[in-house]
Amino acid sequence: DTGVSQNPRHKITKRGQNVTFRCDPISEHNRLYWYRQTLGQGPEFLTYFQNEAQLEKSRLLSDRFSAERPKGSFSTLEIQRTEQGDSAMYLCASSPARGGFLEETQYFGPGTRLLVL
Amino acid sequence: DAKTTQPPSMDCAEGRAANLPCNHSTISGNEYVYWYRQIHSQGPQYIIHGLKNNETNEMASLIITEDRKSSTLILPHATLRDTAVYYCIVRVGGQTGANNLFFGTGTRLTVIP
Numbered sequence: 657d658t659g660v661s662q663n664p665r666h667k668i669t670k671r672g673q674n675v676t677f678r679c680d681p682i683s684e685h686n687r688l689y690w691y692r693q694t695l696g697q698g699p700e701f702l703t704y705f706q707n708e709a710q711l712e713k714s715r716l717l718s719d720r721f722s723a724e725r726p727k728g729s730f731s732t733l734e735i736q737r738t739e740q741g742d743s744a745m746y747l748c749a750s751s752p753a754r755g756g757f758l759e760e761t762q763y764f765g766p767g768t769r770l771l772v773l
Numbered sequence: 774d775a776k777t778t779q780p781p782s783m784d785c786a787e788g789r790a791a792n793l794p795c796n797h798s799t800i801s802g803n804e805y806v807y808w809y810r811q812i813h814s815q816g817p818q819y820i821i822h823g824l825k826n827n828e829t830n831e832m833a834s835l836i837i838t839e840d841r842k843s844s845t846l847i848l849p850h851a852t853l854r855d856t857a858v859y860y861c862i863v864r865v866g867g868q869t870g871a872n873n874l875f876f877g878t879g880t881r882l883t884v885i886p
């Protein structure tokens with residue numbers, strides 16, 4: 657399978673613990689996005705990487721959240737001191753960089769479902 | 774950056790065409806319309822996109838009105854596996870030009886046997 661993969665698929669943690677999620681984009685896709693989706697809502701943008709550079713962060717991304725994409729390949733999203741409000745599906749998407757930004761198809765992974773007790 | 778309006782839910786009989794409408798009256802001339810769908814507990818799946826011409830692929834057809842203020846996604850022969858939430862999205866570019874997709878709440882399509 658050459659799609660976007662995410663690990664783990666499910667994570668249950670206790671409030672106050674740190675968690676880390678991994679995303680492996682489609683090979684040679686330069687752009688990588690993280691989104692968060694809570695129950696009954698559509699996905700919401702969190703942050704974006706162009707290769708290894710994190711170029712944009714949403715206001716949803718509090719100081720407890722950090723994302724990295726070393727060497728422009730896989731990416732990790734870490735949440736420190738988790739809170740019950742962090743419970744959500746965390747989605748990763750990748751897309752190829754082609755000239756303009758307006759026509760860009762993002763391909764999503766299956767998501768990591770986080771439950772904070 | 775344009776936003777979209779979709780009906781919250783629709784039903785369709787199995788084997789019939791499903792026509793999902795979307796309004797995007799503030800769309801800019803160079804912004805594309807994208808459709809994704811999300812089957813329960815899975816990541817969003819890309820379906821189709823277009824600028825001004827009608828588009829067709831193996832999954833669906835996209836009809837965009839001449840004034841580009843609305844579009845319709847057509848699933849020609851809906852099956853039970855097409856039951857999902859369908860999102861109509863117009864690019865919402867961030868400060869760096871990133872395509873921060875704004876999903877909204879979409880249309881929940883239920884295909885009925």
